[in-house]
Amino acid sequence: MNRTRRALAATALAAAVALSGCGVQNSIVHLQPAPTENVETGAPLRLDAAERIAARVLGDVAAATSSEERAELLVGPALRVETLRAGLEDESGETAPALVVPSPPTILAMSEGQDWPRAILAATLDETTSVQHVHVLVSSGPTDQFKLYATATMLPGTSIPVLGEVQEGATFEAATKETPVAASELFTQYGLGITFPKPAVVTEVSIEDPYAESLRRNAQAQVDAFGDLGAVAQTHTPVADTIVSFTAADGSMVAFGQMVRTDRIALSDKAKELNITDEVLQKLSGKKVVTKEFIVESLENFLMVSVRGEPAQLVGAEEIVLRANGS
Amino acid sequence: MTTILRRLLGVVLVLAGLAGLVVGAWFARALGTDGAATFTARPPAGVPVVVDAQTNARTDIPLLITARADEDVPVTVSIASPTDAEAFLGDSEYARVTGIDVREWALTTERLGTDDPIAPAAADLWRSQVTTDGTAEIPGDLEAAPETMIITVPEDAELSELAMTWTNPAWFYQALALAFAGLLVALVGLAVALKPAAAPERGARGTTHTRRGAAAQPGASQQGAADDAGAVPTEEAAR
Numbered sequence: 421m422n423r424t425r426r427a428l429a430a431t432a433l434a435a436a437v438a439l440s441g442c443g444v445q446n447s448i449v450h451l452q453p454a455p456t457e458n459v460e461t462g463a464p465l466r467l468d469a470a471e472r473i474a475a476r477v478l479g480d481v482a483a484a485t486s487s488e489e490r491a492e493l494l495v496g497p498a499l500r501v502e503t504l505r506a507g508l509e510d511e512s513g514e515t516a517p518a519l520v521v522p523s524p525p526t527i528l529a530m531s532e533g534q535d536w537p538r539a540i541l542a543a544t545l546d547e548t549t550s551v552q553h554v555h556v557l558v559s560s561g562p563t564d565q566f567k568l569y570a571t572a573t574m575l576p577g578t579s580i581p582v583l584g585e586v587q588e589g590a591t592f593e594a595a596t597k598e599t600p601v602a603a604s605e606l607f608t609q610y611g612l613g614i615t616f617p618k619p620a621v622v623t624e625v626s627i628e629d630p631y632a633e634s635l636r637r638n639a640q641a642q643v644d645a646f647g648d649l650g651a652v653a654q655t656h657t658p659v660a661d662t663i664v665s666f667t668a669a670d671g672s673m674v675a676f677g678q679m680v681r682t683d684r685i686a687l688s689d690k691a692k693e694l695n696i697t698d699e700v701l702q703k704l705s706g707k708k709v710v711t712k713e714f715i716v717e718s719l720e721n722f723l724m725v726s727v728r729g730e731p732a733q734l735v736g737a738e739e740i741v742l743r744a745n746g747s
Numbered sequence: 748m749t750t751i752l753r754r755l756l757g758v759v760l761v762l763a764g765l766a767g768l769v770v771g772a773w774f775a776r777a778l779g780t781d782g783a784a785t786f787t788a789r790p791p792a793g794v795p796v797v798v799d800a801q802t803n804a805r806t807d808i809p810l811l812i813t814a815r816a817d818e819d820v821p822v823t824v825s826i827a828s829p830t831d832a833e834a835f836l837g838d839s840e841y842a843r844v845t846g847i848d849v850r851e852w853a854l855t856t857e858r859l860g861t862d863d864p865i866a867p868a869a870a871d872l873w874r875s876q877v878t879t880d881g882t883a884e885i886p887g888d889l890e891a892a893p894e895t896m897i898i899t900v901p902e903d904a905e906l907s908e909l910a911m912t913w914t915n916p917a918w919f920y921q922a923l924a925l926a927f928a929g930l931l932v933a934l935v936g937l938a939v940a941l942k943p944a945a946a947p948e949r950g951a952r953g954t955t956h957t958r959r960g961a962a963a964q965p966g967a968s969q970q971g972a973a974d975d976a977g978a979v980p981t982e983e984a985a986r
Contacts, residue, residue: 448921449913450807454800455892457829464831466874473871534830538872562834565871 463530463589464538470586471524473566474542477557478525481568495558495567497662497678497721504719504740508700528554528580529666529674532589536561539569539592541666541674543580554580554723554736556664556676558594569664570676572723572736575630580735581727583668595663603665603675604658606724606732611656611679617643624731625724631737642685649691653684656720671728680742681718687711694746701744710746717742750944757940760932767929774922777852782918785910786847788854790898792905794864795841796856800829800893802844808913810887812896820904822883825867825876825897832895835872839865841897844909854911867899 465473477493484490487506494502529541540557552574557566574580583590593601605624612620613627616639635654642652656679663677687694693711696702701716723736778784790796798812814822827835840860848855867876874894877883885896900906 448918451805452807454804455889457893464828464872469874534828534834559871562831562837562872563865563869565869 461532461589463532463587464534465530465540467527467586470527470530470540470542474525474527474540474555474557477566477568478542478544478555493567495560495569497570497659497676498568500662500678501571501719501721501740504742508741525555527586529583529590529668530586531592531666537592537594538566539594539664539666540566541583541590554674554676558664570662570678570721571738572676572721573738574723574736575734577630578733578735580674581668581672581725583666583672583674584670588669590666590668593665593667595660597661600660601663601665602667603673603677603724603726604660604663606675606726607658607663607677607679607722610722610724610732610734611658614654614656616652616654626731626733629734629737631734646685646691648688650685650687650694653682653686655682656680657682659719671726673726673732675724675726675732676736677722677724679720679722681720681739683716683718684713685715686713696746700741704741705744705746707746712747714744714746716744753942754940757936757938757942760936760939762936764929764931764933764936768926768933769929771922771924771926771929775919775926778919778922780916780919781914782916782920783912783914784852784918785912786852786854787908787910788844788856790856790906790909791842791858793902794858794860795836795867796898796906796909797832797836797841797843797895798898798909798911799832799843799895802846802854802911803887803894803896804889804892806913807889808915811912811914812885812887813908813910813912814883814885814898814906815908815910816881816900816904816906818881820900821878821880822906823867823876823878823899824883824885825873825899826885826894827872827874827897829893829895831872832897835867835870836860836865836897838862844911847911854909867897 463470481490481493484493487502490502491499525542525544527540527542531537531539536559538559542555542557543552544555545552554572554574555568556570558569559566593603595601595604609620609622610625610627613622613625614632614635616636619627639652639654646652659678659680663675665673665675667673685694687710691711693709694714696705696708696710696714702708705714707714718739719742721736721738721740722734724732725735726732796814803810803812814824816822838860839862840858841864842856842858844854845857846855847853867873874891883898888894898906898909
């Protein structure tokens with residue numbers, strides 16, 4: 421009986437030691453499962469990393485000494501603008517305005533989630549002119565560095581709504597020619613709302629902004645100047661695949677898009693001719709005098725904001741002459 | 748039979764104690780008074796070295812990863828989320844740290860991917876990216892975990908060593924405790940094994956006498972009778 425007891429005790433002790441071995445080892449090294457990653461929410465980059473990237477990209481663009489160098493750092497609408505500017509520099513001899521990049525730029529928003537394309541919305545302030553620029557930077561894949569997708573110049577007295585915590589991320593949407601996004605309609609509405617001379621009544625966007633007022637004033641001045649010698653018309657057409665938007669959880673949105681503005685002056689029978697005095701327009705159209713009509717197309721960079729429940733508002737605008745022709 | 752069992756138990760205790768003593772002393776010597784467990788490897792040349800959450804975030808013990816190369820070689824440490832790192836590396840060739848070999852104090856690695864190795868400079872998905880000459884040190888950051896660390900050097904250079912050091916001063920004292928416990932168990936085992944067999948007591952003799960006396964009585968077995976044949980009287984044997 422004693423022997424049996426001893427054998428049982430020894431077996432129990434050996435089993436206890438053997439079974440507790442793993443537990444003892446785990447408690448000594450504090451072994452735990454590897455933490456899991458939440459890939460569904462939040463911005464893909466830390467704020468400091470986004471600031472570093474934005475400073476690098478914008479700094480490189482500012483430091484580029486040739487159009488070719490800049491083109492390497494740009495994509496989409498920004499590249500289109502650069503190409504146009506390079507062409508106009510050749511025509512007029514004027515150089516593109518230098519981009520002033522404070523260090524670090526202010527990050528306004530980042531796209532959420534781990535998918536690509538990823539985007540950063542950043543702002544820079546030129547302290548000498550107090551002009552604020554808003555930039556969209558986009559990375560199209562894991563092995564593609566961020567490039568400057570768009571830059572818009574803020575209108576005086578405007579501001580960007582807070583898009584929540586940057587680290588929480590915002591919904592980033594980019595339209596294609598075939599697939600518009602929610603912001604695409606805003607640009608279409610805005611274009612219709614500032615059409616001259618017969619603007620459409622629009623409700624989703626406000627057309628009371630300095631840019632729209634300036635357009636209306638200038639167009640009216642031309643109408644007054646021409647009198648019955650000609651008719652002035654102005655339309656705005658969105659470039660579908662340039663529109664991108666950042667939308668916060670509360671519905672606030674910042675959207676960038678390009679539109680083509682077409683200014684058409686049709687001379688009446690009473691007009692003999694129209695002299696083209698602008699040198700750039702002369703070179704673009706190849707004409708100094710037209711007798712029937714003159715059409716100028718300009719590329720417009722627009723930045724629009726929308727606060728939930730209120731009509732969208734234009735807060736950034738910049739234009740560059742695209743082409744001109746006449747007869 | 749009891750004596751044999753006792754000695755067997757003593758031998759087992761001695762062996763177990765010696766094992767504890769040796770293992771404890773070995774750990775104490777290797778860990779040092781800081782309790783620093785350092786595992787090293789010489790990574791293969793020409794490919795990035797990847798340390799992911801399966802090794803850098805499995806314990807809350809403070810971790811320091813050290814990558815060494817020649818003094819003038821820039822060592823770049825790029826840190827990304829696991830999914831970003833996986834998307835970035837894709838099918839490119841790289842070496843991944845898979846675990847540790849305690850007996851050798853070594854890091855175990857595996858080589859993955861078939862395409863040409865890729866340079867981290869080609870991406871903008873890093874949570875942080877630091878380049879230093881010669882040696883790069885990366886503290887483990889459990890708060891930011893899970894993270895994947897990708898360590899690279901220029902194409903014409905190579906890492907001479909990758910080390911992962913977990914430091915817990917308690918480990919040294921635990922190793923010492925194991926060694927002392929082992930020593931104690933071994934000594935107890937020795938005492939148990941070498942303890943001389945106990946001399947039969949008088950009461951016991953009486954019992955023997957009684958039993959032998961009983962065996963000599965009529966009706967006892969043949970074997971008992973045979974044993975008793977020629978035996979000296981019990982009282983005399985006791986004297």
